Amino acid sequence: MSPFTTWDIVRNLLLATQWTVLLSLIAFAGGAVVALAALLARTSRNRWARRGTVFYxxxxxxxxxLMQLFLFFFGLSLLGLNVPPWLAAAVALILWTGAFLAEIWRGCVEAIPRGQWEASASLAQSYFEQMRYVILPQALRIAVPPTVGFSVQVVKATALTSIIGFVELSKASTMITNATFQPFVVYGFAALIYFALCWPLSKSSQLLERKLNVAHRRH
Amino acid sequence: MAVGLDFGALADYAPVFAKGVAVTCELTLVVGGLGLALGILCAWVRTQGPRVIRPFVSIYVELIRNTPFLIQLFFIFFGLPAVGVSLGEMEAAILAMVVNLGAYACEIIRAGIEATPRGQYEASASLAMSRLQTFRYVVLRPALQRIWPALTSQLVIVMFGSAVCSQIAVEDITFAANFIQSRNFRAFEAYIAATLLYLALALLLRQGMRMLALVLFPRRRAVR
Structure with a gap:
């Protein structure tokens, strides 16, 4: 009935997967930058910087x-800006990722014993020196497994951008379904592709956690 | 076209939002109950259940946790009719959300069960309790108490996920906002109102879970 072979479906889904991967990378990289800034503000000595970050x-x-995506997509265009779906998707995902990574990393920074702060303060290090040379290098070690684990959430979150019209794996699935009338096959393959993207990340997060924990215990 | 904000334009549509809030609450409560039950069942299978079905539960949990909710929902709503299982939008939404929450709750509850001190098992064995009795009367309640905060967060995440169900025409808060902005073109106001409603519901849900914990776990746990 339909001229689409299964290979056609898979091939087109894989083409769209590029955009899922690209958007995930943008969201994660941008989110990491935002999160680092938010982390510094959240742990700084300035009360207003702390409050502002908590609010964010x-x-x-x-x-x-989904609401954040809608607000960026429809809201900004109401202000007279022409916002293409990819831009709204990228901005919303970056800010969303930033908010979660900031909290994850704050937990890691706070896991560093007080004495490390006090010792570096007694060496007359400024706040940024303390962070750069003493706290962050140690916090980074604890932060790796949960950060990799959160990247799975980012990949899954990109699926929502299909709703504001960004063509990635989910949107492509809907479009292909509309052409082939084979929702079971198409969404099944889409799920498998997402699984293939996310599962290695989940697994490596688990493995890293185990590995870094062992290293930690030996000290 | 630059326009100012006008929340007065939403006043006429208050009933639409009210319906949306009711549907979102209904979804969250039904799914919370069923999903928690499924999560407990799966956690039991993964920790102490029959070894034959353990791999299947693991596959279920891994599959759900590593695919987006949107795809799960579309698979159930659009995909299952192709193999003869036709569901209404509300049933499909509930099924998808229960299956989703079940997998996450399974992992959370499993962590709680695995944190049970050895002595508890030994003590209940010395009272000649069967494995099922031990699980039901000794292990489960403190395990749930241990992971209650994580479970609360997961339930809030599931409620936020219910926004996606508007895509299969479930008339929840997001659906209401979409409907309103398609009528009066006040997109920004409609979505801000919807966002605030979600924020309020999330706070309410957290408070509700805190109160439920007081009822479920009246005594402070002695053994950590």
Whole structure:
């Protein structure tokens, strides 16, 4: 009935997967930068910087990502800016990722014993020197497994951008379904592709956790 | 076209939002109950259940945790009719959300069960309790108490996920916002209102879970 072979379906889905991967990378890289800034503000000595960051984090963690996407997509165009779906998707995902990574990393920074802060302060190091030379190198070690684990959430979150019209794996699945009338096959393959992207990340997060924990215990 | 904000334009649509809030609450409560039950069952299988079905539960959990909810929902709503299982939008939404929450809750509850001190098992064995009795009367409640905060967060995440169900025409808060902005073109106001409603519901849900914990776990646990 339909001129689409299974290979056609898979091939087109894989083409769209590029955009899922690209958007995930952009969201993750941008989110990491935002999170680092938020982390520094969140742990700084300036009370207003701390409060502002808490507000940002609560706002983005306390509302659905879909709403954030809609607000960026429809809201900014109301202000007279012409926002293409990819831009709204990227900005919303970067801010969303940033809010979560900032909290994850704050946990890692706070896991560093107080004495490390005190010792570096007694060496007359400034806040940024303390962070750069003493705290972050140690926090980084604890931060790797949960950060890799969160990247799975980022990949899955990109699926939502299909709703504002960004053509990635999920949107492509809907479009191919509309052409082939084979939702079972198409969404099944889409799920498998997402699984192939996410599962290695989940597994490596688990392995890293085990490995880094062992190293930690030996000290 | 630059326009100012006008939340007064939403006043006429208050009933639409009210319906949306009711549907979102209904989804969250039904799914919370069923998903928690599924999670407990799966966690039991993975820790102490029959070894034959353990791999299947593991596959289920890994599959759900590593694919987006949107795809799961579309697979159930659009895909299953192709093999003869036709569901209404509300049933499909509930099924997808229960299956989703079940997998996450399984992992969370399993962590709680595995943190049970050895002595608890030994003590209940010395009272001649069967494995099922031990699980039901000794292990489960403290395990749930241990992971209650994580479970609360997961439930909030599931409620946020329910926004996606508007895509299969479930008339929840997001659906209401979409409907309103398609009528009066006040997209920004409609979505801000919807976002605030979600924020309020999330706070309410957290408070509700805190109160439920007081009822479920009246005594502070002695053994950590």
């Amino acid at each position: 984090i609560e706002l983005f963690q306390g509302t659905p990502l």
